[in-house]
Ligand code: HEC
């Protein structure tokens with residue numbers, strides 16, 4: 001397992017190196033206008049996805065490179081979600097970069113780690129950091145994200161509904177109780193914020 005993970009991480013670094021360079025600068029002001037319709041769900045604190053029921057993810061302070069990647073996956077259908085597909089399908093590269101710059105704002109809030117990470121989270125820190133604040137722009141920030149959304153995401157990787165070469169390999173080893181405890185740990189950290197805070201002030205409130 002250890003050897004496999006090390007190999008995997010090597011492969012990940014190689015895979016992501018070119019995309020980091022190619023990422024376009026976004027115009028956050030234009031992104032704010034484009035993202036007006038997104039606020040109907042992402043800008044309402046604790047708004048839920050219907051069937052299955054889970055919280056709409058927080059985007060405030062999220063890594064812009066990850067946001068661009070997620071929007072592309074919805075557009076192409078690699079990440080299956082009918083509503084998000086409808087919203088993402090007609091976006092250009094520039095639209096994605098601009099909205100990502102808007103949502104990322106001045107970045108996440110950062111505080112020292114709260115509590116103790118469950119043992120099963122030890123393999124996550126290489127990419128997502130000790131408290132969910134990631135080590136590189138291509139990895140999503142998990143700190144402060146809704147716990148039920150994190151559980152849903154991890155289950156979707158496990159079932160194969162959400163496809164990602166890196167994450168699918170990792171979640172296979174997680175039991176349901178690990179998924180719950182890891183999600184609760186990351187959700188209790190300080191990091192991401194509701195998109196409404198970004199719309200109001202361009203940053204996550206202190
Ligand atoms: C009808 C409600 C709704 C609207 C409107 C909406 N979203 Fe979403 N969005 C969701 C839900 C639910 C998810 C989680 C879907 C999943 O499980 O993959 C999501 C996920 C996302 C994600 C992935 C976040 C992550 O952490 O992986 C991004 C990025 C995103 N939305 C951006 C947008 C943008 C940009 C718009 C506007 C153009 C928009 N959304 C409009 C409900 C909505």
Ligand code: HEC
Pocket residue numbers: 008009012057069070120121123124125126127128138139140141142150153154162163164166167170171174182
């Ligand atoms: C080798 C790097 C790496 C490791 C280790 C790793 N991840 Fe990830 N993780 C990623 C990448 C890359 C993505 C984005 C994948 C995508 O686009 O769907 C991701 C996505 C996620 C998401 C979805 C976030 C969102 O906003 O939708 C969750 C939740 C997650 N990881 C949790 C974990 C947990 C829990 C562990 C440890 C058990 C872990 N990851 C280990 C790289 C990693």
